[in-house]
Amino acid sequence: MAKGKYEKWLEKDNLTRLKAWARDGLTDEQIAQNMDVGVSTLYKWKNKYREIREALKKNKEIVNAEIEESLISTMKRHTITTIQYKMVKKDKLVLDAERAKYANLYKIEHPEATKKQITIAVAEKIPVYEQIPFVKTVTEVDPNISSMIFWLKNRLPDKYRDQTFKKLNEAQARKAIAEANISEKQLKALEEADNPDNATVVVDDISKLKELRDKNADSSTKQGD
Incomplete structure (x- = not known):
C-alpha cells in the first residue's frame, strides 16, 4: 500500500462520499472495495483516524429511523x-x-x-x-396536517384511502356485474332461437290463414278415414 494513501480520504469531498455510502446502507466490505483498499485496512483507518470513523458511524438503518422519528414529531404539537x-x-x-x-x-x-x-x-x-x-x-x-394524512394513508390504507378511488372501484365492480348479466341474457336468447320447438309461423294474410286451416282440417279427415 502506498504511503499516505489514507490522506485523500481525510479530504472534505471524500469524507462526504464515505457518509453517502454509509447512508445508502453499504457494508464495510463494499465501502472498502469502493475505496480500493482491503477491509482490514479500512478497520485500521477507522480506529486510527477520527474523521473516517465519524463519517462511517451512521448507517442506513439509523438514518431511516431518524427520518421516521422526525416525521412523527411533526404530527404532534x-x-x-x-x-x-x-x-x-x-x-x-x-x-x-x-x-x-x-x-x-x-x-x-x-x-x-x-x-x-x-x-x-x-x-x-x-x-x-x-x-x-x-x-x-x-x-x-401545531401538528402538521399533511404529515398526519400521509402517515394514515400509508399505515391504514383500508380505512383512510382516498374516497374517490374507493367509489371508482365500486362503480367498476357494478359495471362488470351488469355486463356479465347482459351477456348471460344474450346467450340464453341465442340458444332459444336455435331450438326448432320454439319456431313461430308468421302469417300476414287472412286468406292464407284460412287456406292453412282448411289444409289442416282435410289432413285430419283423411287420417280419420
Missing part, C-alpha cells in the same frame, strides 16, 4: 428552540491547551510531519474565536 450565537475570542490558556492537545494527536497520526506542517495544521484546525449562545427562542408549533 411540539416546540422549536432557536439559539443565536456570537463570536468571542477564546481565553489564552484554553486556546494554548487545545492547540497543544491537537498537535500531539497530529504527531501520532502523521509521524512524518515537520514542525512547520504541524503548526499549520494546528492553526487551521483550532480557531482563535468560538461561538457562544446569547439569545434563545422557543416557538410552539
Whole structure:
C-alpha cells in the first residue's frame, strides 16, 4: 500500500462520499472495495483516524429511523428552540491547551510531519474565536396536517384511502356485474332461437290463414278415414 494513501480520504469531498455510502446502507466490505483498499485496512483507518470513523458511524438503518422519528414529531404539537450565537475570542490558556492537545494527536497520526506542517495544521484546525449562545427562542408549533394524512394513508390504507378511488372501484365492480348479466341474457336468447320447438309461423294474410286451416282440417279427415 502506498504511503499516505489514507490522506485523500481525510479530504472534505471524500469524507462526504464515505457518509453517502454509509447512508445508502453499504457494508464495510463494499465501502472498502469502493475505496480500493482491503477491509482490514479500512478497520485500521477507522480506529486510527477520527474523521473516517465519524463519517462511517451512521448507517442506513439509523438514518431511516431518524427520518421516521422526525416525521412523527411533526404530527404532534411540539416546540422549536432557536439559539443565536456570537463570536468571542477564546481565553489564552484554553486556546494554548487545545492547540497543544491537537498537535500531539497530529504527531501520532502523521509521524512524518515537520514542525512547520504541524503548526499549520494546528492553526487551521483550532480557531482563535468560538461561538457562544446569547439569545434563545422557543416557538410552539401545531401538528402538521399533511404529515398526519400521509402517515394514515400509508399505515391504514383500508380505512383512510382516498374516497374517490374507493367509489371508482365500486362503480367498476357494478359495471362488470351488469355486463356479465347482459351477456348471460344474450346467450340464453341465442340458444332459444336455435331450438326448432320454439319456431313461430308468421302469417300476414287472412286468406292464407284460412287456406292453412282448411289444409289442416282435410289432413285430419283423411287420417280419420
